[in-house]
Amino acid sequence: MTTTTVTQARHAPSPASGKQSSLAGTWVLLRFMLRRDRIRTTVWVLSLGVLGAYMAQAPKAYADNEAELHDMATLFADPVTRMMTGPGFGMDDPSFERMFSAAYVLMTYLVIALFSIFTVVRHTRVEEETDREELVRANVVGRHARLTATLTLGVVANVIIAAIIFAGAAAEYSAEGSALVAVGSLAVGLFFLAITAVTVQLSEASRGASAMAGGVLALAYVIRMGGDAAEQGGNALSWFSPLAWTQQTAPYVEDRWWPLLLPFGCTVVFIWLGYFLSTKRDVGASLLHARLGRAEAKPSLGTPLGLASHGLLGGLRGWGIGLILSGLLFGSFAQTMIDAADDLPDDFAQLFAGDDMMLGYLAYMGVFMAVLVAAAAVSGITQLRIEESRGRAEYALSAPVGRSYWFGSHLTVLVVGVLLILGLTGLGMGIGAVASLDEGGGEYFGQLFLATFLQGSTVLAVIGIVAALFGWLPKAAGGVGWVIVGYGGIVAAFGGLLELPDWAYDLNIFGHLAQYPVDDISWAPILWLSLIGVVGITIGLLGFNRREVNRV
Amino acid sequence: MSENAPVIYAQDLVKEFGPVRALDNLNLNIAPGEVHGYLGPNGAGKSTTMRVLLGLLRPDSGVIQLFGRDPWKDAVALHRRLAYVPGDVELWPNLTGGEVIDMFLRLRANEGETNFSTKRRDDLIERFDLDPRKKTRTYSKGNRQKVALISALAADVDLLLLDEPTAGLDPLMEVVFQEVIKEAKAQGKSVLLSSHILAQVEALSDRISIIRAGHIVESGTLSELRHMTRTTIEVETEKSAQQLQGLSFVHDFHAEGERTVFEVDGDHIREVMDSLAGLGIRSIVAHPPTLEQLLMRHYGDDLSGRGVSSSTTKKVS
Ligand SMILES: Nc1ncnc2c1ncn2[C@@H]1O[C@H](COP(=O)(O)OP(=O)(O)OP(=O)(O)O)[C@@H](O)[C@H]1O
Numbered sequence: 001m002t003t004t005t006v007t008q009a010r011h012a013p014s015p016a017s018g019k020q021s022s023l024a025g026t027w028v029l030l031r032f033m034l035r036r037d038r039i040r041t042t043v044w045v046l047s048l049g050v051l052g053a054y055m056a057q058a059p060k061a062y063a064d065n066e067a068e069l070h071d072m073a074t075l076f077a078d079p080v081t082r083m084m085t086g087p088g089f090g091m092d093d094p095s096f097e098r099m100f101s102a103a104y105v106l107m108t109y110l111v112i113a114l115f116s117i118f119t120v121v122r123h124t125r126v127e128e129e130t131d132r133e134e135l136v137r138a139n140v141v142g143r144h145a146r147l148t149a150t151l152t153l154g155v156v157a158n159v160i161i162a163a164i165i166f167a168g169a170a171a172e173y174s175a176e177g178s179a180l181v182a183v184g185s186l187a188v189g190l191f192f193l194a195i196t197a198v199t200v201q202l203s204e205a206s207r208g209a210s211a212m213a214g215g216v217l218a219l220a221y222v223i224r225m226g227g228d229a230a231e232q233g234g235n236a237l238s239w240f241s242p243l244a245w246t247q248q249t250a251p252y253v254e255d256r257w258w259p260l261l262l263p264f265g266c267t268v269v270f271i272w273l274g275y276f277l278s279t280k281r282d283v284g285a286s287l288l289h290a291r292l293g294r295a296e297a298k299p300s301l302g303t304p305l306g307l308a309s310h311g312l313l314g315g316l317r318g319w320g321i322g323l324i325l326s327g328l329l330f331g332s333f334a335q336t337m338i339d340a341a342d343d344l345p346d347d348f349a350q351l352f353a354g355d356d357m358m359l360g361y362l363a364y365m366g367v368f369m370a371v372l373v374a375a376a377a378v379s380g381i382t383q384l385r386i387e388e389s390r391g392r393a394e395y396a397l398s399a400p401v402g403r404s405y406w407f408g409s410h411l412t413v414l415v416v417g418v419l420l421i422l423g424l425t426g427l428g429m430g431i432g433a434v435a436s437l438d439e440g441g442g443e444y445f446g447q448l449f450l451a452t453f454l455q456g457s458t459v460l461a462v463i464g465i466v467a468a469l470f471g472w473l474p475k476a477a478g479g480v481g482w483v484i485v486g487y488g489g490i491v492a493a494f495g496g497l498l499e500l501p502d503w504a505y506d507l508n509i510f511g512h513l514a515q516y517p518v519d520d521i522s523w524a525p526i527l528w529l530s531l532i533g534v535v536g537i538t539i540g541l542l543g544f545n546r547r548e549v550n551r552v
Numbered sequence: 553m554s555e556n557a558p559v560i561y562a563q564d565l566v567k568e569f570g571p572v573r574a575l576d577n578l579n580l581n582i583a584p585g586e587v588h589g590y591l592g593p594n595g596a597g598k599s600t601t602m603r604v605l606l607g608l609l610r611p612d613s614g615v616i617q618l619f620g621r622d623p624w625k626d627a628v629a630l631h632r633r634l635a636y637v638p639g640d641v642e643l644w645p646n647l648t649g650g651e652v653i654d655m656f657l658r659l660r661a662n663e664g665e666t667n668f669s670t671k672r673r674d675d676l677i678e679r680f681d682l683d684p685r686k687k688t689r690t691y692s693k694g695n696r697q698k699v700a701l702i703s704a705l706a707a708d709v710d711l712l713l714l715d716e717p718t719a720g721l722d723p724l725m726e727v728v729f730q731e732v733i734k735e736a737k738a739q740g741k742s743v744l745l746s747s748h749i750l751a752q753v754e755a756l757s758d759r760i761s762i763i764r765a766g767h768i769v770e771s772g773t774l775s776e777l778r779h780m781t782r783t784t785i786e787v788e789t790e791k792s793a794q795q796l797q798g799l800s801f802v803h804d805f806h807a808e809g810e811r812t813v814f815e816v817d818g819d820h821i822r823e824v825m826d827s828l829a830g831l832g833i834r835s836i837v838a839h840p841p842t843l844e845q846l847l848m849r850h851y852g853d854d855l856s857g858r859g860v861s862s863s864t865t866k867k868v869s
C-alpha cells in the first residue's frame with residue numbers, strides 16, 4: 001500500500017476522512033481474521049441464521065390449529081411472559097406469523113448481540129492484552145486498521161445472519177414483516193458491535209470490555225422488561241432500550257420501519273465514538289491511567305484466603321451490584337403485575353390472579369436471579385482456570401500452600417460470595433416489592449427473601465459440578481458450566497414456548513425447586529441439590545489434590 | 553534426614569507429555585550449600601525439572617527427592633524450605649510489586665510467626681532499584697522478574713529454584729544479582745540456577761549440569777567439564793606442524809605460514825606438546841575450553857569445529 005507519511009498523531013477520528021495511512025493494512029488484517037476464525041465465524045453465523053429461521057417454524061410446532069393458537073395468545077396476555085419475550089403486538093387477533101414475532105424473535109436477538117460483543121472483543125482488546133497487537137502494529141498497519149477490519153467482519157457476518165433469517169421467515173410469512181424481523185436482527189447486531197467498539201477502548205482487560213458491553217445488553221433487556229410487562233405493546237419505558245426498539249416495529253401487525261432509525265443512528269454515533277476514543281489512548285492501554293498503589297501488603301493478603309479474595313472479589317462485586325439492583329427493580333414491578341392481572345379479560349385469566357399472580361411472578365424471578373448468580377459462580381471458576389493457565393497458580397503454589405488449601409480458599413470465597421449476593425438480591429426484591437405495593441407489602445417481604453435464598457441450593461449444585469470438573473477435567477469445567485447456566489437461562493425465560501420433552505426439562509438444574517411462595521417449600525430437592533454441591537466440591541478438591549498443575 | 557543428604561536428588565527421572573519426552577532418564581545431584589548451574593537450550597526440560605521439583609508435575613518414573621522427601625507428597629512442608637522464581641513471571645495485575653513481595657513472605661512465614669524481615673526486603677528493593685508502589689501490570693519484564701527475585705531472596709529458605717532469573721535484567725542489575733547470589737551462598741543456601749547465560753553460571757556455580765532433550769549430557773565442576781573438552785592451541789613454529797593434522801585427537805587444523813591453530817582433546821595434550829617441542833616453538837598460546845565450547849558440543853548435532861573456533865577467537869580477543 002502506498003501511503004504518504006502523515007504524522008499519525010494528528011489524525012481526525014473518523015476513518016471516513018480519507019486518511020489512507022490510518023487504514024493501511026485493513027484488508028490484510030481482515031483476511032487474517034477470517035483465516036484464524038474460519039470455523040468459528042462460520043459456525044456462529046450459520047447457527048445463528050438457522051436458529052432465527054427455525055424460530056419461524058416454532059409456532060407451528062407449538063400450536064396445531066386455531067384453538068391452540070388462541071391458547072398460546074393467552075399466554076402472551078400474561079405480563080410475566082411479555083416481560084421475557086417482548087411487547088406482544090397483535091395478540092388479540094393471533095396468527096402464526098404474529099406468534100413468531102411476539103414469542104421467538106427476542107431470543108435470537110439476544111444471542112446475536114452476544115455474538116457481536118464476543119467478535120469485537122476477541123479481535124481488538126484480546127489482541128492488545130496479549131501484546132500480539134504490538135507485533136502487528138510494528139508493521140505497515142494503520143491505527144484504525146484493526147477496528148475497521150473487526151467491524152467489517154462483524155457487519156458482514158450480521159448481514160449474512162439477517163439474510164438467512166429473512167429467507168427462513170419470508171418462506172412462511174409475509175415479506176414485509178419478515179424483512180422487519182431480519183433488519184431488526186441486523187440493527188441489534190450492529191448496535192452491539194458499536195457499543196463494544198467503545199467499551200474496548202475503556203478497559204485494559206478484555207474481561208472488563210466484555211463485562212461492560214454485556215452490562216449494556218443486560219440493562220437493555222431489563223429496561224424493556226419493565227416496559228413490555230406493563231402493557232401490551234409496551235409503555236414509555238420500552239423506548240429506552242435498543243432491544244425494545246427493534247420490537248416496536250410490530251412486524252406482521254403494524255409493520256413500522258421508522259423505529260429502526262434509533263438503533264442504526266446510535267450505531268453510527270457509537271462507532272464514531274469508538275474511533276475517536278481509540279485515538280486518545282496508546283496501544284495496549286486504556287483511557288484511564290494506572291495510579292500508584294501500596295508499597296506494602298495489608299496483612300490479610302498474606303493468606304491463601306486473602307489471595308483468593310483478591311482474585312475473585314472484583315468479579316463478584318460487579319455481578320453483585322448488577323444483580324442486587326436487578327432484584328430491587330424486579331421487586332418494584334410487583335404492583336404492575338397486580339394491575340396488569342386485574343386488567344385481564346375474564347377468559348384470559350389463567351394461571352394466577354391478583355396477589356397470586358404477583359407472587360408467582362416473584363417466585364419465577366427468583367429462579368431467574370438464581371441462574372444469573374450461578375453464572376457469577378461459573379465465571380469465578382473460569383477465572384481460577386485463567387490463574388492456572390497464566391502460570392500464577394503455579395507461582396502461588398510454590399509457597400507453602402497446599403493444593404487443596406489453594407483451591408479450597410477460592411471455593412470458600414466463591415460460595416460465600418454468591419450466597420451473599422443471592423441473599424442480598426432476595427432482600428432487594430423484597431424491598432422493591434414492599435415499596436411498590438399499595439397494600440399488604442410487609443407480609444411478603446420474608447417470603448420473597450426466603451424464596452430467593454432457597455435457590456442457593458441450586459447454585460451450590462452448579463458450583464459442585466463445575467468444581468468437580470475443575471479437579472479432574474479442568475479443560476471442560478468452564479464450558480460445561482456455561483452450558484448448564486445458559487440452558488437454565490433459556491429454559492427459565494422461554495421454556496414454556498419450546499415444547500421440549502419432559503426429560504429435557506428435568507435436565508435443567510434450575511427447574512427442580514418448588515415454586516415457593518406460591519407452592520409450599522419442598523425440602524427434598526433442596527437437600528439433594530445441596531448434596532450435589534457438597535459432594536461435587538469434595539470430589540473437586542480430591543481431584544485437584546492429585547492432578548498436575550497447569551499441565552495444559 | 554541427615555544433614556549431608558543431597559538437597560536435590562533425581563535418579564532416572566522420566567516425564568512425558570503425550571508423545572513428548574520432556575525428561576528422559578534425568579540424573580541430578582545437588583549437595584547442601586551448592587550453587588548448581590543448569591544449562592540447556594530452549595525446550596531442553598529445565599522448566600519441567602523445576603516443576604517436578606516443586607511437586608506441580610508428577611514424574612512418570614524414576615526417583616526424585618528434595619531434602620530426602622518426595623516433592624509430590626510433601627509439597628507444603630518442602631515449600632517452607634524453598635523459594636521459586638518462575639521462568640515466565642506472571643503476576644496479579646492489580647497488586648503492586650510491594651504487595652506481591654509481602655504476600656509471598658507472609659505465605660512462607662512459619663506457622664504462628666507473623667513477622668518477617670522487612671529489613672532484608674527493603675534492602676533488596678533498594679539494591680534492585682524497584683518501585684514497589686507500581687501495579688504489576690505496569691511493570692516491564694525485568695521489573696516483574698525483580699519482584700519474583702526479591703520475594704525469593706528475602707525469604708528465609710534453604711533452597712532457591714531460579715528458572716532463568718536474569719533473562720530480563722539489565723547488566724547493572726545482573727551485577728546486583730551476582731552479588732546477592734554470592735551472599736545467599738555464603739549463608740549456606742543451595743541454589744539451582746537455570747540459564748542460557750554462560751558467563752553468569754560460570755561465575756557463580758560450584759557445579760554445572762548440561763541438559764539436552766531431557767537428559768543430562770554432562771555434569772561436574774567447571775574444571776571437570778573442561779577436562780572433557782578441547783583446548784585450543786595457537787603456535788608459531790620453525791618447521792611445519794603439518795604432521796599433526798592427521799592425528800585422531802587433533803581437530804580443526806588451520807595452518808598459515810608459520811602460524812598454526814588447532815584444537816586438541818583434553819586428555820591428549822601431552823602427546824601434542826611432545827611433538828611440538830621438536831618443531832622449534834617461537835610462541836605458543838593455549839586457551840582453556842570455555843562454556844560456549846562445552847555447550848556447542850552438546851547443542852549442535854553438528855560438532856564440526858567452525859562454531860567452536862569462532863567463539864573461541866571471540867573469547868580470546
Ligand atoms: N504442559 C506441557 N505439555 C506438553 N508439553 C510440554 C509441557 N510443558 C513442557 N512441554 C515440553 O517439554 C519440553 C521441555 O520444556 P521446558 O519448558 O522444560 O524447556 P526449557 O528447558 O525450560 O526451555 P526454555 O529454555 O525455552 O525455557 C519441551 O519440548 C516442551 O514443549
Ligand SMILES: [Mg+2]
Pocket residue numbers: 598599600639715
Ligand atoms: Mg523454561
